[in-house]
Amino acid sequence: MNTITAEILAKTSPLESLNILIEGNNRFVSNLKFNRNFLSQIEETKNGQHPHAIVLSCMDSRTPIEHIFDQGIGDIFSIRIAGNIVTDEVIGSLEYACKLVGTKLILVLGHSQCGAITGACQEKKLGKLTNVLAKISPALETIKQREEWEEYSEKELISEVTKEHIIQSVRAIPRQSEVLKSLLEQDRIGIVGAHYDVSSGKVEILTQKFI
């Protein structure tokens, strides 16, 4: 697997970037990871980086992004924060990647058994963690509007809120950033929501936004 150059990145479409990640996850769950020479990749990237995708995911120790997508050094940007929440700082990082570096895909990756989502569902309060959980509350409120929500088990509720939070995050990104909205409208980037199952290693694509 070659290290990504500026020329390769320029020719990569948002959909191709997504396919690179999907194929990488297929290799990961099949235990067929590429045997990369990291020392060579360090040498090849020492003067610059051209990552094709940026992944916003949780800090959970079971979601190591480069492993999950079988990506090498210089292949992807990674933002990891509890509950894969969207903040101004996260938006700024996405803008840097997509506008200044030319990254083609934003992937928001939530996951099963997420402590942050569980905490939000249980309406936990703790120091500044409360601020993190408040970013997940809108997804909980949306699920609570469903007539059947009170019949959900806690596990089902957490699962539904996890997926709703991913979808709301995908929608929030262009809404909160004129820079990214413009790139999306010009078809220069794509934004995708996906879910990672910590019990199988499999990534499921939930939503795609390619205008």
Ligand SMILES: [Zn+2]
């Ligand atoms: Zn998590």
